[in-house]
Amino acid sequence: MADGMAVSQLREGTPFRLRASGLAGTVGALIGAGGQGAAYHASIGGKPFVLKWYHPHVLEADTRLPGRIARAVERGSPDPRFLWPIDLVEVSGREGLGHLMALRPPRFRGLRDLIAAPPARIDPPLVVRARTCLSLAESFLHLHAKGLCYQDINFGAVFIEPSSGEICICDNDNVDVNGAPASVYGTKKFMAPEIVRGERMPDAGTDLYSMAVMFFYVLHAWHPLEGRAEYEVALMDAEEEMRLYGTQPRFMFDPADASNGPVAGFHDAIVRRWRSLSEGVRRLFVQAFTAGLRPGPAGRVIETQWRAALARMADSILACPACGYEHALDAEDADPDPRRFACVACGAEVPLPPRLLLGRDAVVLCQGAQLHAHHLDPARPFVYGEPLARVEAHPADPAVTGLRNLTADTWTSRLPDGTGAAVPPGRTIRLVDGLEVDFGRRRGTVAAGQSPTR
Template identity: 40%
Template sequence: MLLVGQSLELPRHGGRWRVGEVVGEGSQGIVFELVSQDRADAPVLALKWYRPETSHPDQWAALRKLAQAPPPSDSFIWPVEVLGAPPDFGYVMALRSPRYRPINDLLMGADVPFSVVVRLCLGLADSFLKLHALGLCYRDISLGNVFFDPVTGQPMICDNDNVTVDGGHPAQVLGTARFMAPEIVRREAQPSTATDLYSLAVLLFYLLMFHHPLEGRHELDYPCLDAEADRRLFGTEPLFVFDPDDSSNAPVPGVHRAVLRYWPLYPSFLHDDFRRAFTIGLHDPARRVREGVWRSHLARLLDGIAYCACGRENFTEDGRPLGPCWACGASITPPVRLQFGTRVLVLNAETRVTRHHLQRDYAYDDVVGVVSPHPGRPDVWGLRNVGVQPWRAVLAGGDTRTVDPGRSVGLVVGTTIDFGGVLATLQG
């Protein structure tokens, strides 16, 4: 094993680096800081060094392949250099920024807006879509391997030494309890992209419902949730808590409070996705909900968020309120929305129209319009052009006007806006 203070050569990064303090430790190994001894402006890196009992040659070979390829997206803390050789080796990666918080912060009651949680889920679906598109599988999707930015919702996915080619060598890591697909629990399959899809669905359900999708009345049948109970609940006899055809494992009032509180807050299209993931998808891996479907529907969920007068975010069914505000109980006023064909964007204060809304490419950082108040009349709101191309607006009365960059069009129901070939109509 390495010693704190030891000096190492990093061929890819160049120069000598000092092994710094321990920043993490797990069953596989220890993670150290790596500090450049040659350049004061070099970023501090991280080095995971494996314990002798876990330093398998297959792991070393897989890491070397991963380090030669770029990460699937910026959301992965990817291996960038492998040092040593079996049985004494490790890999270098970026050091996770302190702004990223453990997902458990959410489950422990951190007051994070719904929009941030949905962006986190959307980012996870997008990230694993890109990973799987490369023919890779993660094998161990769970709460412990993901961090998030509490301001933007951007995920940061760690422990990528588990990643391997789909259908590659037998896995040493089968997954995390309660996140493994039933066929893995039953020891009928190895981790794969198909089992990743199940684990992703469990993770998304946890983040949105604060509960496991299979933990309902049946778990109360076991005085002790031991290995045999887990095998039945998550392997041989799994049953979704909201299975439309079998309510025997439904959540129990007073016991499963969180999932009973949160499930009704979400629109029907998300309910349908979870029902498919944990009914058909429990037993037929080929029919599990794909990452692209999650990504599309989570974007739809995000675009449908409306604000109550109390300031809390509420989900809608494409702009139609689902009921009173979950926080204060007041009625939600139907919001003004921008209709792009069949797609809807609810317009709240500071809502951004992005390139994604025009091209459906998930480019949320490319902003073309922002909802903002009139500079002289703060009670009058408009959509301001912050892009580089003018828009053409046809007002409700039939008049036409050009909306140049820096100018706004009022949020008047019936107005149609041409965003350069993409039409949208303001509706109430």
């Protein structure tokens, strides 16, 4: 097989032509090769791209592949976060096929690095992990809304910008119309139990299960079904894998069945993270890995459910002042109980900072917290991008915090005593209890910090 792959590879400098547009380009240096084909740097008119060229045996085995890519090119990307095929690539005098796609920016890291061994491991903060999941939910919502199925959601397909949670999704040549004959079964540990058992091929419903597994991995760096049952396996073979992920799958945090629960002293870090998540997100995980272990739409959590819960959680995260461990509060609690709660990692008391109440939504105003279009413009829900406001400490007194206007518009504010002031671009307004701010398209009220019950 290795010799066949070498024969199928292209030489640097080889000219190629795009089938639909007729544009000509040149093959650049090899990026890497795998089971499906090889990826190369490519140039068209001086602009950089990536060319994926398929091994001959792949085209022979997957006869639907050229048609899938041609249809993908014709319909266009369902979401900008997919590195979607731009055009089919042909090389004069050579049999075979490839496709062109955008070059992934170097700031992105493979999502697999979340569970890599140090020093390769990345450890983004909880708010970034939540926004990564939210972006994935949005991307697959748009893909499924087009009547498409991804078929093989897995670590290798997703890349993350570790400081923001921005994502890009690769390996889109498996995408097909939902219900069409599948070209792959999926990737081990991400496949729905019915696929593992050989009862079903991938579709949009099994995508939802794989997506939930991905979310659990992103937030916990662990698989949701690997509790006591996996811990007690002496030799992980095909039979044990079938039992754990196919015939007897059990969620490690199933509230009705503790038989596959976490093992004290081994899963402690997973338990801490689970306890630190918002109730809304935990509730969806329980549904996804109890009722959602069975095929059919009834138990599978859909993208809009994840999106709403993850957005709320991202807005409610604060760190323990003693050890820095991050917790998510339930933003639904508009009037939290004033009793205190303890950090799940070190047991220290964690006070609640001020919050900005925006209708039914609330944002925890920790130092460094940011507001985006999602918060300030009702017409742009779930849009983050550049921050529009940021919480900053007073340079002379870190205990005093303010909200800096990062927009080009002037806000208006009103204090509880009725006095008001303008907040021009670049200026900061002190956060005090009862402060009202008119951001232009939305109004918010600051609620003083308390210490809620967990």
